Amino acid sequence: MNNATHLRFERTEKRFGSTLAVAPLDLPVTQGEFVVLIGPSGCGKTTSLRMLAGFEPPTSGRILLGNRDITGLAPKDRNMAMVFQNYALYPHMTAAQNMGFALRLRGMARAEIDVRVNRVAEMLGLSALLGRRPRALSGGQRQRVAVGRAIVRDPEVFLFDEPLSNLDAQMRASARTEIRSLQRSLGVTTVYVTHDQVEAMTMADRIAVMHQGVLLQYAAPLEVYERPADTFVASFLGSPAMNLMSAQSVLSAAHAPAGLFQTLSTAHTLGIRPEHLHLVGAHSGPQDGIRLPATLERVENLGAETLLFARIAQGDVIIARIAGTQSLPAGLPVELFASVRHIVAFGKDQRRLTLEHQKMTWTAPQGATKNQTEQYALLA
Numbered sequence: 001m002n003n004a005t006h007l008r009f010e011r012t013e014k015r016f017g018s019t020l021a022v023a024p025l026d027l028p029v030t031q032g033e034f035v036v037l038i039g040p041s042g043c044g045k046t047t048s049l050r051m052l053a054g055f056e057p058p059t060s061g062r063i064l065l066g067n068r069d070i071t072g073l074a075p076k077d078r079n080m081a082m083v084f085q086n087y088a089l090y091p092h093m094t095a096a097q098n099m100g101f102a103l104r105l106r107g108m109a110r111a112e113i114d115v116r117v118n119r120v121a122e123m124l125g126l127s128a129l130l131g132r133r134p135r136a137l138s139g140g141q142r143q144r145v146a147v148g149r150a151i152v153r154d155p156e157v158f159l160f161d162e163p164l165s166n167l168d169a170q171m172r173a174s175a176r177t178e179i180r181s182l183q184r185s186l187g188v189t190t191v192y193v194t195h196d197q198v199e200a201m202t203m204a205d206r207i208a209v210m211h212q213g214v215l216l217q218y219a220a221p222l223e224v225y226e227r228p229a230d231t232f233v234a235s236f237l238g239s240p241a242m243n244l245m246s247a248q249s250v251l252s253a254a255h256a257p258a259g260l261f262q263t264l265s266t267a268h269t270l271g272i273r274p275e276h277l278h279l280v281g282a283h284s285g286p287q288d289g290i291r292l293p294a295t296l297e298r299v300e301n302l303g304a305e306t307l308l309f310a311r312i313a314q315g316d317v318i319i320a321r322i323a324g325t326q327s328l329p330a331g332l333p334v335e336l337f338a339s340v341r342h343i344v345a346f347g348k349d350q351r352r353l354t355l356e357h358q359k360m361t362w363t364a365p366q367g368a369t370k371n372q373t374e375q376y377a378l379l380a
């Protein structure tokens with residue numbers, strides 16, 4: 001991946017009558033990058049992708065590919081291949097015919113089409129299935145034919161619209177890895193739409209989080225996870241979700257060093273991920289954080305980890321995620337500790353604040369890219 005922008009939404013907006021499907025969107029995608037658009041149903045993901053593909057003209061703004069304005073180009077002239085959620089395979093054609101169809105439309109010679117289809121079928125483990133029609137293929141096989149059909153076209157850009165949502169959990173996990181490693185080896189710039197946070201976290205170079213047509217954050221997966229731009233992003237990624245609590249109610253119940261207490265009181269809302277809450281004994285625990293007295297309401301042992309549902313003094317129930325199994329009784333008074341570096345503060349407008357206690361005092365190694373610098377910052 002080099003750093004040149006390959007594909008770009010530039011103030012691209014889409015309205016359907018009075019519905020604002022996509023608010024003016026600015027989103028640059030780097031050459032070879034894998035970008036995931038994520039957000040709840042109806043947030044504008046498919047519409048954004050369809051504007052890239054040329055199926056939906058923007059109401060205003062532009063779409064740039066390389067240095068070219070392609071906003072007005074027909075889909076077939078964009079050199080992009082799209083994989084649809086329902087795969088859109090022709091039922092009367094074999095897998096091979098489906099994969100080669102676009103090439104046939106282009107007038108490519110039969111022999112050349114066969115070479116390409118066979119090569120891609122081999123990549124995808126479909127060689128033995130090329131003579132079958134879609135109804136004689138499993139869901140996972142159909143999904144791979146749909147991906148293969150995109151690859152044989154040798155496009156400049158791949159567009160995926162929730163391509164794994166019709167697969168069972170196990171198939172999804174392996175298809176995720178397969179698509180990502182194919183994309184890496186082909187080096188094709190990719191925009192991938194999903195509402196599945198695991199796909200976003202594991203596949204993306206960068207995640208674009210959308211809500212009600214608006215792009216809320218565009219950054220590397222860990223950055224979005226650790227430093228969500230606002231409370232919506234904070235609660236959308238992560239399972240169980242980040243605990244979000246009124247700063248006032250937390251501080252009226254918590255113990256914290258005076259300086260930190262003062263810093264936290266500048267926030268409106270405090271967020272702490274379940275895995276960053278730890279059980280503390282009466283005499284243990286580091287100093288640079290808050291301790292929250294709480295009462296256990298419920299304990300869910302999941303085998304590898306245990307979820308503690310604890311009610312804090314002001315009435316909120318928060319979830320702590322503890323490694324391994326814990327047999328603790330409901331009703332037990334406990335204290336939960338969170339380090340200041342894992343407390344996310346939000347202002348009244350729900351946007352994330354950088355707290356005085358979290359300001360960085362180190363510098364990244366020389367020559368580090370912006371992305372690497374952000375990653376070092378997360379490790380610091």
Ligand SMILES: Nc1ncnc2c1ncn2[C@@H]1O[C@H](COP(=O)(O)OP(=O)(O)O)[C@@H](O)[C@H]1O
Binds near residue numbers: 039040044048
């Ligand atoms: N062809 C259309 N006509 C009218 N409204 C549409 C059309 N397509 C999408 N919308 C609306 O635009 C918004 C975004 O839809 P969509 O992009 O499909 O969301 P997503 O893919 O994130 O679920 C929704 O409110 C949807 O109802």
Ligand SMILES: [Mg+2]
Binds near residue numbers: 047
């Ligand atoms: Mg959609």
